[in-house]
Amino acid sequence: MQNIKIVAAGDSSLLIEFGSEINEEINRKITTIVQLMKDQQIEGVVDMIPAFCSLLINYDPRIISFEKMQKRMQALVKMDLKGGVQRRRVFEIPVCYGGQYGPDMETITAHSGLTEKEVIEIHSSRDYLIYMLGFLPGFCYLGGLDERIHTPRLANPRVKISAGSVGIGGSQTGIYPMDSPGGWQLMGMTPVRTYDPGRKKPILVEAGDYIRFIPIEEEEYLRIRELVERDEYQCIIHEGEM
Amino acid sequence: MGIRILKGGMLTTVQDLGRTGYQSQGFGVSGVMDVRSFRIANLLLDNPENEAVLEFTLIGPTLEFTATSIIAITGGDFQPTINGEPAPMYTAIYMKKGDILKFGSARTGTRGYVAFSGYLGIPVVMGSRCTNLKSRLGGFKGRKLEAGDYINFRIKRPYLPFFLSRTLDLDEFDQEEALLRVVMGPQEDHFSRQGIKTFLNSEYVVTSDFDRMGCRLDGPFIAPKETSDIISDGIAFGSIQVPSHGKPIILLADRQTTGGYAKIATVASVDIPKLVQRKTDHRIRFQAISVAEAQKLYMDEVKELDRMRKKIHQPCKEVLECRLAAKRLTRLFTT
Numbered sequence: 001m002q003n004i005k006i007v008a009a010g011d012s013s014l015l016i017e018f019g020s021e022i023n024e025e026i027n028r029k030i031t032t033i034v035q036l037m038k039d040q041q042i043e044g045v046v047d048m049i050p051a052f053c054s055l056l057i058n059y060d061p062r063i064i065s066f067e068k069m070q071k072r073m074q075a076l077v078k079m080d081l082k083g084g085v086q087r088r089r090v091f092e093i094p095v096c097y098g099g100q101y102g103p104d105m106e107t108i109t110a111h112s113g114l115t116e117k118e119v120i121e122i123h124s125s126r127d128y129l130i131y132m133l134g135f136l137p138g139f140c141y142l143g144g145l146d147e148r149i150h151t152p153r154l155a156n157p158r159v160k161i162s163a164g165s166v167g168i169g170g171s172q173t174g175i176y177p178m179d180s181p182g183g184w185q186l187m188g189m190t191p192v193r194t195y196d197p198g199r200k201k202p203i204l205v206e207a208g209d210y211i212r213f214i215p216i217e218e219e220e221y222l223r224i225r226e227l228v229e230r231d232e233y234q235c236i237i238h239e240g241e242m
Numbered sequence: 243m244g245i246r247i248l249k250g251g252m253l254t255t256v257q258d259l260g261r262t263g264y265q266s267q268g269f270g271v272s273g274v275m276d277v278r279s280f281r282i283a284n285l286l287l288d289n290p291e292n293e294a295v296l297e298f299t300l301i302g303p304t305l306e307f308t309a310t311s312i313i314a315i316t317g318g319d320f321q322p323t324i325n326g327e328p329a330p331m332y333t334a335i336y337m338k339k340g341d342i343l344k345f346g347s348a349r350t351g352t353r354g355y356v357a358f359s360g361y362l363g364i365p366v367v368m369g370s371r372c373t374n375l376k377s378r379l380g381g382f383k384g385r386k387l388e389a390g391d392y393i394n395f396r397i398k399r400p401y402l403p404f405f406l407s408r409t410l411d412l413d414e415f416d417q418e419e420a421l422l423r424v425v426m427g428p429q430e431d432h433f434s435r436q437g438i439k440t441f442l443n444s445e446y447v448v449t450s451d452f453d454r455m456g457c458r459l460d461g462p463f464i465a466p467k468e469t470s471d472i473i474s475d476g477i478a479f480g481s482i483q484v485p486s487h488g489k490p491i492i493l494l495a496d497r498q499t500t501g502g503y504a505k506i507a508t509v510a511s512v513d514i515p516k517l518v519q520r521k522t523d524h525r526i527r528f529q530a531i532s533v534a535e536a537q538k539l540y541m542d543e544v545k546e547l548d549r550m551r552k553k554i555h556q557p558c559k560e561v562l563e564c565r566l567a568a569k570r571l572t573r574l575f576t577t
Binding site: 007008009012013017021034046047048049050051052054055058061065066067132133134135136137138141178197202207 | 264265267268269271367377379425427472473474475476477479480481498499500508510511533534536537539540541
């Protein structure tokens with residue numbers, strides 16, 4: 001990780017590029033730096049956009065110049081190289097797979113040549129790192145979908161996909177945080193609201209967290225949905241060190 | 243007591259400097275397109291620098307005041323009238339209960355602003371009152387204003403000191419071309435030397451694909467070295483991305499947080515208003531400057547605004563000229 005570049009993106013933003021590949025190590029480093037930035041509360045920093053392998057920082061040039069900001073970042077990036085304890089948070093997302101909840105399950109099984117049971121098992125058997133959020137509020141770019149269930153997107157995208165839909169788009173998997181048009185193959189639905197504008201914390205997760213899909217039956221889906229609607233559902237989170 | 247919307251115009255929204263701090267979760271910033279006009283409108287009324295205003299586009303709204311308030315109109319010339327009489331711009335205006343403020347279509351520029359001394363009664367959502375149309379969040383019910391909508395004022399503030407001094411020179415919006423100064427990068431190395439030369443030496447025109455999200459330009463092909471696709475990264479206000487079709491797209495207030503096209507340059511903050519006030523077929527050129535120069539321009543504008551603030555806080559010479567003063571005072575006393 002020697003070739004970290006810190007460059008200007010106009011007069012009010014600065015981009016830290018950590019190379020140009022998608023891998024967990026680089027992404028975790030970005031998460032650590034974001035955490036350090038939050039801890040240090042550098043004056044003038046307005047916003048941060050962590051992405052797969054870069055971090056964009058918006059700052060107020062009235063308070064801090066590019067030169068000073070660049071120096072601060074160089075120091076911070078070096079400091080991080082010495083390492084530190086990293087927290088790991090895994091969010092359990094219950095999913096009711098197939099049937100009316102996953103109208104494209106047949107496409108996925110047909111494309112993979114696997115049974116529905118196998119697809120569900122594969123999809124729910126690993127923790128997915130949230131590389132970044134973007135596209136929509138709370139939309140997570142997850143890494144690490146098993147190649148066996150990669151499925152091309154719909155040739156003709158849907159005009160409306162309901163919030164909570166879980167799908168596969170090529171080599172990616174994810175959850176639609178709100179009603180939106182989209183072209184992913186839908187395999188199930190979660191009753192959990194990953195985005196709720198009325199909640200104190202509208203977005204549940206952050207880049208650097210992990211998501212674990214837990215298969216549930218329709219009965220359980222309806223039970224949790226009712227709890228969610230009454231604002232009584234507590235998402236299960238496993239916390240620990242890396 | 244506040245304003246009733248009689249006509250919404252084409253696209254009238256509540257905006258401030260934007261919803262910052264949530265981009266890491268996928269929330270776009272939104273906020274005003276023309277930050278300079280926004281700042282001047284609030285400055286004329288001694289409003290807090292981030293107080294919410296109405297921003298309108300191409301065709302302005304018609305508003306009925308149900309309480310007294312002082313307002314300031316800035317940005318493009320939407321031919322404003324109060325009860326049918328032409329209303330001054332870049333000037334504090336006293337509005338009485340029952341007054342009708344009507345905006346027409348944009349004679350110059352494309353975006354106009356009106357600020358209120360009574361502060362718009364819009365709830366703060368995640369630190370901002372601005373409207374995020376895509377997420378249907380903030381502002382007035384997360385949408386543009388329509389006939390029948392009603393917005394309260396948060397406070398009564400019918401008097402301002404140095405009222406007669408509160409007038410400034412009008413900014414010009416009638417140009418049909420703009421020279422945008424840009425800071426190169428962050429991905430200019432994705433483009434060939436020829437591509438960068440083309441970008442900096444050609445004339446581009448504003449297409450009709452121009453909204454709060456971004457502005458597509460048409461003009462000579464900007465060649466990438468291989469491909470202009472990158473691994474998605476964060477986007478700044480004024481980022482100029484060039485997809486493989488070779489035509490620049492400048493990302494504006496309602497930009498998405500991240501994108502997967504190389505960004506050849508970023509427009510200097512002080513020049514973004516020049517772009518957002520242009521119309522279809524207007525001509526755009528680019529000139530590269532250093533970050534230090536762009537930040538100096540930024541600070542120069544801060545100083546210019548400070549001078550404006552000082553100017554409107556001095557006793558008005560016009561007070562000595564009875565007729566002029568009387569004309570402006572009339573509105574205060576007639577009912």
